[in-house]
Amino acid sequence: xxxxxxxxxxxxxxxxxxxxxxxxxxxxxxxxxxxxxxxxxxxxxxxxxxxxxxxxxxxxxxxxxxxxxxxxxxxxxxxxxxxxxxxxxxxxxxxxxxxxxxxxxxxxxxxxxxxxxxxxxxxxxxxxxxxxxxxxxxxxxxxxxxxxxxxxxxxxxxxxxxxxxxxxxxxxxxxxxxxxxxxxxxxxxxxxxxxxxxxxxxxxxxxxxxxxxxxxxxxxxxxxxxxxxxxxxxxxxxxxxxxxxxxxxxxxxxxxxxxxxxxxxxxxxxxxxxxxxxxxxxxxxxxxxxxxxxxxxxxxxxxxxxxxxxxxxxxxxxxxxxxxxxxxxxxxxxxxxxxxxxxxxxxxxxxxxxxxxxxxxxxxxxxxxxxxxxxxxxxxxxxxxxxxxxxxxxxxxxxxxxxxxxxxxxxxxxxxxxxxxxxxxxxxxxxxxxxxxxxxxxxxxxxxxxxxxxxxxxxxxxx
Amino acid sequence: xxxxxxxxxxxxxxxxxxxxxxxxxxxxxxxxxxxxxxxxxxxxxxxxxxxxxxxxxxxxxxxxxxxxxxxxxxxxxxxxxxxxxxxxxxxxxxxxxxxxxxxxxxxxxxxxxxxxxxxxxxxxxxxxxxxxxxxxxxxxxxxxxxxxxxxxxxxxxxxxxxxxxxxxxxxxxxx
Numbered sequence: 180x181x182x183x184x185x186x187x188x189x190x191x192x193x194x195x196x197x198x199x200x201x202x203x204x205x206x207x208x209x210x211x212x213x214x215x216x217x218x219x220x221x222x223x224x225x226x227x228x229x230x231x232x233x234x235x236x237x238x239x240x241x242x243x244x245x246x247x248x249x250x251x252x253x254x255x256x257x258x259x260x261x262x263x264x265x266x267x268x269x270x271x272x273x274x275x276x277x278x279x280x281x282x283x284x285x286x287x288x289x290x291x292x293x294x295x296x297x298x299x300x301x302x303x304x305x306x307x308x309x310x311x312x313x314x315x316x317x318x319x320x321x322x323x324x325x326x327x328x329x330x331x332x333x334x335x336x337x338x339x340x341x342x343x344x345x346x347x348x349x350x351x352x353x354x355x356x357x358x359x360x361x362x363x364x365x366x367x368x369x370x371x372x373x374x375x376x377x378x379x380x381x382x383x384x385x386x387x388x389x390x391x392x393x394x395x396x397x398x399x400x401x402x403x404x405x406x407x408x409x410x411x412x413x414x415x416x417x418x419x420x421x422x423x424x425x426x427x428x429x430x431x432x433x434x435x436x437x438x439x440x441x442x443x444x445x446x447x448x449x450x451x452x453x454x455x456x457x458x459x460x461x462x463x464x465x466x467x468x469x470x471x472x473x474x475x476x477x478x479x480x481x482x483x484x485x486x487x488x489x490x491x492x493x494x495x496x497x498x499x500x501x502x503x504x505x506x507x508x509x510x511x512x513x514x515x516x517x518x519x520x521x522x523x524x525x526x527x528x529x530x531x532x533x534x535x536x537x538x539x540x541x542x543x544x545x546x547x548x549x550x551x552x553x554x555x556x557x558x559x560x561x562x563x564x565x566x567x568x569x570x571x572x573x574x575x576x577x578x579x580x581x582x583x584x585x586x587x588x589x590x591x592x593x594x595x596x597x598x599x600x601x602x603x604x605x606x607x608x609x610x611x612x613x614x615x616x617x618x619x620x621x622x623x624x625x626x627x628x629x630x631x632x633x634x635x636x637x638x639x640x641x642x
Numbered sequence: 643x644x645x646x647x648x649x650x651x652x653x654x655x656x657x658x659x660x661x662x663x664x665x666x667x668x669x670x671x672x673x674x675x676x677x678x679x680x681x682x683x684x685x686x687x688x689x690x691x692x693x694x695x696x697x698x699x700x701x702x703x704x705x706x707x708x709x710x711x712x713x714x715x716x717x718x719x720x721x722x723x724x725x726x727x728x729x730x731x732x733x734x735x736x737x738x739x740x741x742x743x744x745x746x747x748x749x750x751x752x753x754x755x756x757x758x759x760x761x762x763x764x765x766x767x768x769x770x771x772x773x774x775x776x777x778x779x780x781x782x783x784x785x786x787x788x789x790x791x792x793x794x795x796x797x798x799x800x801x802x803x804x805x806x807x808x809x810x811x812x813x814x815x816x817x
Contacts, residue, residue: 183794187666187764190741195662197671197738200679203653207646210686379753430670 255608257597261638262627263308265301280631282624283325283344286311290320290332291635300332302347305625308639312347316340323373324414326366329393331373333361339373341396351396353389358382363414369393372417372444374410374424383407383433388415388424388442400447404440407433413466418474418488420444423467425476428459439467439476439486451491456480470507471525475514477502483514485528495528497521505545505552509566513552515545520554520563532568536561544582544620548603553590555579560592562606572606574599581620584628587642591621591628598630598640612640649689653682656699660706663764667710667756669749671738674710681705704775707757747797755790758783 200206279290286302298320302311317334324331325344333339337355342348355361355375364373371391377384385406390399404410408426416423422442428434437457441450457479467476467486473494474486481501485494500517507513511522511531521533537557545554551562551571559575560583577594584591589600589609598612598621615638619631627639657678664674681702685692692698748756761772762783769787773780 183759183798184763184766186741186744186798187760190738190744191659191662191666191764193662193738193741194665194671194674195658198658198661198675198678200653200657200661200675200682203650206653206679206683206686207649209683210689430673432670 255610257611258613259610259640260613261640263639265303265308265310265635265637279321280619280622280629280637281322281325281330282622282629283330285625286344287622287624287629287637288322288325288330288344289631289635289637290316290322298334300330300342300347302330302344303629303637305627305629305639308637314340314342314347314349323361324364324366324371327369327393329366329371331364331366331371336360337375339364339371339391339396341371341393350394353391353396353398358384359387362410362412365414365417366393367417367444370399370444372415372422374415376409376429378409378429383429386410386426388422388440388447390422390444390447400445402440402442402447402449405434405438408437411466416466416469416474417444418469421450421488423469423474423488425455425467427457427479437479439474439484439491441488441491453484453486453491453493455484456482456496465504468504468506468512470512473525475504475507475512475525477504477514483512483516483523483528485512485525494526497523497528497530499530503543503545505554506547508547508552509550511565513545513547513565515543515554515556518556520545520552520561520568522565522568534563534568534570536563536570542579542581544579546582546585548585548590553583553585555583555592560590560601560606562590574601574606574608576601576608576611580617584621584623586623586628589642591623593617593620593630598628598638600628600642612638645689645693648693649686652685652693652698656702657682660699660703663703663760664706664710665738666748666760666764667707667753669745669756677706677709678702680709700775707776710753710757743798747794750797751790751793755786755793758786759790759794762787 281288285305287305288300288302290298290300298316298318299313300316300320301313303309304311316332319335320332322330323333323339328344330342330344331339332342337359339353339361340349341351343350358377358379359375360378362374362376364371369392371393374386374388376386383406386404386409388402391397392399404426407429409429410424410426420443422444423439425437425439427437435458437455438452439455440452442448443450455476455478459479467474469488472488474488476484478484483497483502483504487494502514502516504514507525512525513522518535518537519533520536522531524531536554543556545552550565552565553560553562558578559573561573562571564571576592576599579592580595581593585603588603590603592599596614598617600609601607602609616632617630621628621630626642628642629637629639631637660678661674664677665671668674668677684705685698685702692701695701757776758772761767761775762769767775769780769783773783
């Protein structure tokens with residue numbers, strides 16, 4: 180032990196030599212942005228409050244209808260006020276993830292209390308913003324799954340809590356082991372499928388997938404996967420009689436590679452596992468996309484891998500850049516790969532078309548919208564024809580902070596500081612909110628577009 | 643902007659060194675860099691106040707150590723999901739050369755024990771200083787050090803560790 184200090188110093192020096200950071204200038208820019216976000220959020224909410232009061236007073240005086248969205252021929256108004264805000268009802272910080280806000284029929288379910296002990300799940304009437312119920316959950320909770328009249332929520336390290344969606348009454352709890360954290364879940368019929376991981380530093384405990392009876396929370400089966408891996412946030416994908424989940428390395432060198440696993444939906448027995456050729460750690464919020472007997476999955480190595488869902492055999496792979504898979508449309512697998520939207524032949528992986536959409540800053544999301552595909556990239560949203568790859572429109576609305584949502588005649592995008600509505604056919608901006616510190620992608624339900632701000636306030640806009 | 647120039651100098655002076663120290667705690671370079679970078683960003687926000695500290699580096703190290711605790715992996719994953727930039731995932735650098743046996747031995751320790759080892763044995767902080775830095779009682783630091791040294795002795799020097807008394811003697815000498 181006498182030379183422990185020398186060994187530690189030698190190792191620290193080796194690591195210091197390999198260290199690489201963005202630099203002081205970039206750090207100062209980030210720090211300035213943070214200061215402005217905090218300040219801007221406070222100012223924006225004060226303005227919103229004033230705007231809301233003015234609007235309410237005006238309506239009481241002359242009984243006018245709420246403002247309708249303007250015609251697309253007029254200049255797009257900015258600073259559009261919400262129809263309702265939840266005020267202080269959820270005035271704790273929201274987890275900065277898109278899985279904190281979910282639409283469920285005429286309700287919107289949100290979790291608050293990220294970073295503190297007072298975590299809660301709340302349900303709001305999407306139409307009016309009235310709070311229907313709140314349930315104490317424990318710290319850092321998120322909505323695990325919604326469906327079949329149920330909402331399942333879980334704090335960072337469990338338990339899984341089954342709530343009656345209509346009343347918020349707790350019906351069951353499913354306890355997890357110490358340090359075991361749940362990922363997103365999938366409700367299929369009367370069963371909840373959910374994966375769990377052990378995310379503590381240094382932990383290499385294998386992930387566990389559970390099938391729980393939705394009505395009681397009783398375990399039907401559990402499947403233990405490979406040591407040294409974690410499951411990703413992506414909810415398990417139900418593919419006929421099997422469940423598909425992809426894992427990733429817990430940390431560098433903790434396992435040889437990540438895999439796509441197929442588990443029997445009735446028993447949890449492993450049917451096959453496919454090598455994703457990824458000896459790195461990856462972080463993906465989406466699971467595999469399944470269509471026509473193939474599963475298409477992005478690997479941490481930046482490959483798009485197509486796997487036969489019956490055998491687990493790899494059918495093809497594309498190594499042309501990190502993919503975000505939108506899905507299958509017009510007979511093609513469509514993915515955002517680097518700075519291009521690409522249409523792949525589903526059987527062979529041949530590139531049928533590719534369209535530059537520009538990358539750059541902001542979050543990259545790609546979603547199908549009818550016969551088009553929408554991507555947030557390059558400081559805005561772009562719509563591309565799924566069959567030909569032709570660009571239909573671009574809307575320079577700013578860097579996206581979450582997935583775009585198409586509903587009715589609009590596409591809604593939460594940018595870093597505004598909620599923006601663009602015309603679904605032309606991409607023309609129709610309206611935008613006042614400046615907000617947004618923390619969620621929009622959800623659309625019951626004729627409202629709902630977003631959450633960083634301090635846990637929910638805002639409901641007319642479409 | 644004298645404050646900003648001062649921060650730039652501070653960043654240049656401490657980044658690599660802190661990553662080296664945090665690497666011993668996190669066991670991988672990416673996590674160490676992320677923890678130090680996040681701590682330095684928080685320091686930049688508070689720089690007008692922090693610059694008056696006697697050792698602002700200690701503040702940054704404390705924040706980075708906290709980030710390196712349980713749950714940091716998930717925190718980092720969340721950041722990555724929020725950014726969703728493929729380029730970041732593709733530009734992974736090589737891991738640093740590892741001193742034979744040391745990192746395996748450190749990885750066998752709980753993170754809390756790794757922290758006291760780094761602060762006490764690498765940075766030469768006294769047990770009382772380690773307790774103050776981590777915000778835990780002195781007795782806790784002593785017991786973590788004792789357990790850590792027991793494990794490290796057995797892994798780094800198996801022959802001596804097998805004899806028991808040698809390891810126990812080492813464990814009991816400090817604190």
